[in-house]
Amino acid sequence: MWSFRNRGGVKLQYHKELSSERAVVNMPLPRRLYLPLQQHIGAPAIPVVNVGDNVLKGQLIAKAAPGLSAPVHASSSGTVVAIEDHVAPHPSGLQQKTIVIETDGRECWAELPSPITDDFPLAVTPRELNSRVAAAGIVGMGGAAFPSAVKLDLKSRYQLDTLLINGAECEPYLTCDDRLMREEAAAVIDGVRILAYALEVQAVIFAIERNKPKALAAIREAARQEPWIQVMALPTRFPMGSERHLVLACTGRETPARKLTADMGVVVHNVATARAVARTVRSGEPLISRVVTVSGRGVREPANVNVPLGTLVEDLLAFCGGVHPVPYKLIGGGPMMGAPLPSVRVPVVKGTSGVLALTADEINDGAESPCIRCGKCVTACPCGLVPVEMAQLVRRGDLQGAQAIGLQDCVSCGSCSFICPSHIPLAHYFNFAKGQSGALDRDARRQDRIRALIQARNERAAREAEIKKAAAAARKAAKAAAAAAASVTAEASASAAEASTRQLEETT
Ligand code: SF4
Numbered sequence: 001m002w003s004f005r006n007r008g009g010v011k012l013q014y015h016k017e018l019s020s021e022r023a024v025v026n027m028p029l030p031r032r033l034y035l036p037l038q039q040h041i042g043a044p045a046i047p048v049v050n051v052g053d054n055v056l057k058g059q060l061i062a063k064a065a066p067g068l069s070a071p072v073h074a075s076s077s078g079t080v081v082a083i084e085d086h087v088a089p090h091p092s093g094l095q096q097k098t099i100v101i102e103t104d105g106r107e108c109w110a111e112l113p114s115p116i117t118d119d120f121p122l123a124v125t126p127r128e129l130n131s132r133v134a135a136a137g138i139v140g141m142g143g144a145a146f147p148s149a150v151k152l153d154l155k156s157r158y159q160l161d162t163l164l165i166n167g168a169e170c171e172p173y174l175t176c177d178d179r180l181m182r183e184e185a186a187a188v189i190d191g192v193r194i195l196a197y198a199l200e201v202q203a204v205i206f207a208i209e210r211n212k213p214k215a216l217a218a219i220r221e222a223a224r225q226e227p228w229i230q231v232m233a234l235p236t237r238f239p240m241g242s243e244r245h246l247v248l249a250c251t252g253r254e255t256p257a258r259k260l261t262a263d264m265g266v267v268v269h270n271v272a273t274a275r276a277v278a279r280t281v282r283s284g285e286p287l288i289s290r291v292v293t294v295s296g297r298g299v300r301e302p303a304n305v306n307v308p309l310g311t312l313v314e315d316l317l318a319f320c321g322g323v324h325p326v327p328y329k330l331i332g333g334g335p336m337m338g339a340p341l342p343s344v345r346v347p348v349v350k351g352t353s354g355v356l357a358l359t360a361d362e363i364n365d366g367a368e369s370p371c372i373r374c375g376k377c378v379t380a381c382p383c384g385l386v387p388v389e390m391a392q393l394v395r396r397g398d399l400q401g402a403q404a405i406g407l408q409d410c411v412s413c414g415s416c417s418f419i420c421p422s423h424i425p426l427a428h429y430f431n432f433a434k435g436q437s438g439a440l441d442r443d444a445r446r447q448d449r450i451r452a453l454i455q456a457r458n459e460r461a462a463r464e465a466e467i468k469k470a471a472a473a474a475r476k477a478a479k480a481a482a483a484a485a486a487s488v489t490a491e492a493s494a495s496a497a498e499a500s501t502r503q504l505e506e507t508t
């Protein structure tokens with residue numbers, strides 16, 4: 001098996017013991033739910049309800065926009081009290097259009113699509129399954145929040161042969177996938193079979209890091225009757241859960257820069273996504289809740305909580321006993337690839353795998369000092385990049401230079417920042433620079449589009465002028481031909497008249 005040992009990655013303090021033995025508990029329904037229209041990669045959903053409408057649990061409240069998007073459903077029954085800007089779970093703290101529901105506590109369900117209860121092969125086609133997954137608003141629940149139906153549709157454009165299930169959960173603190181695999185292994189394996197059926201692939205690899213022995217045992221037991229599902233125990237090393245590294249570690253296939261794992265024949269889905277797909281197929285339920293790990297030494301009672309989407313982080317933290325006086329940092333997701341939360345008023349969304357309240361002792365946040373050229377960041381980078389050099393170029397504003405040495409290949413894993421003895425926030429530089437170069441690329445693409453439109457317009461005008469010129473020439477030629485024909489006819493008539501006169505004279 002390929003190993004990180006010869007290709008970067010870091011060994012971390014995992015702190016998973018804070019919550020790994022806490023079984024999943026259900027969060028009581030909050031008084032208000034805040035459901036952003038954009039909980040996924042792609043265009044925001046479009047509201048189909050108005051303020052004052054009563055909604056039922058599982059009811060569609062915002063439909064997917066054309067193109068890449070995902071719909072949003074009501075996580076409980078109640079009344080829509082606002083459609084307004086609300087702080088988003090993003091470090092920028094920017095506001096985002098959000099549907100606010102005042103819950104009625106009755107949990108009245110909307111009419112759901114009929115469940116598909118038959119065993120394999122299912123009575124529905126892969127295409128119909130795909131439509132169900134799209135309509136249920138399921139997105140990648142490992143944090144990326146990419147619409148899952150779009151990933152299932154990759155089979156129409158790529159030669160896929162393998163479905164890879166990501167149960168690595170390589171981020172410190174997070175234990176929600178671990179608990180899901182231990183507590184709902186049969187449902188997870190059912191979801192895996194449904195995904196394989198929808199993708200029409202014959203090979204499945206279920207990858208779990210070795211630091212989750214109970215999850216490994218539970219999944220092996222649940223997949224005992226499915227010899228085509230290969231359960232693989234992976235070394236514990238960060239960032240094993242990054243898609244490209246997982247594919248390389250499990251299949252030996254290396255995904256080249258600017259290519260997708262689908263180019264290598266592999267599609268990766270997260271464990272929680274598989275569970276959500278099973279739920280929507282077997283019960284018709286859309287994606288309206290998820291398991292979230294609440295942890296860190298700043299939380300009084302770390303837990304794994306099944307949370308209705310739209311629940312505020314402050315309600316969730318209160319359910320977990322609240323926080324110790326002043327947590328140093330509040331993070332959405334894991335400490336390596338997650339993002340600082342701008343406020344406790346942000347809601348839990350489809351991609352929220354964790355809410356961490358970390359104390360100062362838990363953060364590797366010393367004051368930044370000059371680079372000592374130790375090269376540790378280079379050794380740690382799992383993508384084979386030279387972070388120290390890239391950071392210098394970014395600082396100088398030389399984005400093109402940074403791109404030339406692989407900026408776009410950086411997977412933002414944070415290993416370089418973690419290992420740096422000078423506490424240089426290298427990954428932050430790269431995230432910022434990728435945002436900048438993304439904007440520049442978009443600008444360049446817009447300019448290209450405008451140039452192409454102008455060129456097309458000029459070509460069309462030239463073509464139309466040619467056509468007009470040809471038509472005018474044709475008209476002129478036709479006129480000349482008609483005039484010539486008329487003169488021939490006139491001559492012929494005159495000769496005929498002359499002949500008739502002559503004949504008349506001879507007769508008389
Ligand atoms: S954040 Fe980017 S540059 Fe740093 S180690 Fe990870 S992949 Fe390499």
Ligand code: SF4
Pocket residue numbers: 370371372373374375376377378387388419420421422423424
């Ligand atoms: S790890 Fe930090 S100090 Fe060492 S070379 Fe990289 S940037 Fe410089």
